[in-house]
Amino acid sequence: MTLEEAEKEALKCVHCGFCLETCPTYNVTRNELFSPRGRVLAFREGKSLEVFASCLFCRRCELACPSGVNYSKIYVEAIRRVRKLDVSGVVESPKLLSLTLGVLRRSRPYLPEPREPLAHKDEGAEVVIFPGCITSVLFGGLVEKAVKYFRSVGIKTEVVNGCCGLAHLHSGNEEGARKAVERLKERVKGRPIVGLSSNCVARLKEEGLEAYDFAEFVVKRGLPVKGRAELVTVHDSCHASHFGLGKYTREVLRMLGAKVVEMEEPNYECGAGGYSFILNDDVSEAVSEVKKNMVAKTGAEAVISTNPVCTLNFLRKGLRALHVLDLVEA
Ligand code: SF4
Ligand code: SF4
Known part of the structure; x- marks a missing residue:
């Protein structure tokens, strides 16, 4: 991606404003500067990029x-x-990521305790489990469960820990994002990837890798699932929505016998995007509140979230958030 390409995209904008109401930051501020159109215009004019x-x-x-x-x-x-903050170096090192999250946890008690990423490889592993950087250190139990589940259905796996590069893009580090994918490709060696973080899966799909969200893989391979049936609502994480991954999550929930109560806008942003889950500025906080109310209105026992940063934001807001895999018996 080059400056020229970005400028070309900005010139396509005809100021119609169709994007305004879909934008969560415009939605909570009603300020043109916080809208996509306002941002595109700022880029075109080369000023107020903040x-x-x-x-x-x-x-x-x-x-x-x-x-x-x-x-x-x-x-x-x-x-x-x-962007003053670039977490690229942190997310690339599980040790540094664990340490950083451990420090953040002192003031953010909703964060699970960080742990060493799981190292696992079956002899002749045919499928790669890609937890994603945050899941690998904060939701290790989920990774263990994925390994156990695939073993129970006769699929040999290898867990490949690392980063998909999305965190790099949040700070405009495109080169770092590209290298993260290259490193991953080398370790995956052409095998199908099952992701436990939906937005990472979307990113890998966009980069042309054979990547599946956990529920997508289960449905497409016709794998059996059994587990807990709960009254839930489903949050569709933003990047994953571009690939319609939420329909697979709902299908697995249906197979489990869970009752799904849809919220008003399942793919409305959770409020944590773009590092906001660390920075917690006023705008992202207002967006988080809108989403929290949407979830609360459903009366569901839990919100199903298959992307870790969204999950953390739900936990921060005092909601019970589960990955669909949490309901699967392994
Ligand atoms: S970016 Fe928004 S204002 Fe510009 S063309 Fe697209 S929808 Fe219209
Ligand atoms: S990416 Fe989301 S928050 Fe940013 S301008 Fe577009 S709709 Fe708004």
Whole structure:
């Protein structure tokens, strides 16, 4: 991606405003500067680029845009110039990530205790389990369960820990994001990848890898599942929504006998995008509150979230958040 490409995308904007109501930051501020159109215009004019700092990089605006503006290209180019925080080095090292999250946990007690990523490899492993960087250190129990589940259905796996590069893109580090995918490709060696973090799966799909969300793999391979049936609602994480991954989550829930009560806008941003789960600024907090109310209105016992950063934000807001795999018996 180049500056030229980003500028080309920005020029496609015809100021129609169709994206405004879909944008969570515009939705809570009613301020044009916090809208996709306002941000695209700022980029075109080359000024006030700090308006990108409040963008949650949820990409809902792309889904609404009739002119096909690839907002992601503009965002990555703009945020590179304004983002002061770059966590690329941290997410690439599980040890550093664990240490950092351990420190953050002192002031954020909702964070699970970090642990060493699980190392696992079956002889002749045919499928790669890719937890994603955050899941590997904060939701290790989920990774163990995935290994156990696949063993129970006769599939040999290898757990490959690492980063998909999405965290790099949040700080405009495109080169770092590209290298993260290259490193992953070398370790995956052409095998199918089953991801436990939906937004990472979406990123890997966009990069042309054979990646499946856990529920997607179960459905497409016709694998059996049994487990707990609960009254739940489903949150569709933003990047994963571009690939319609939520339908597989719902299908697995149906197979489990769970009752799903849909919330008003399942793919409304959780409020944690773009590092906001660390920074907690006013705009992302207001978006988180909107989402929390949507979940609460359903009366569900839990919100199903298959992306770890969204899950953490739900936990922060005092909600019971589970991955669909949490309900599966292994
Ligand atoms: S990526 Fe999301 S928050 Fe950012 S401008 Fe688009 S809709 Fe708004
Ligand atoms: S919907 Fe697309 S073309 Fe219309 S204002 Fe938004 S970015 Fe521009």
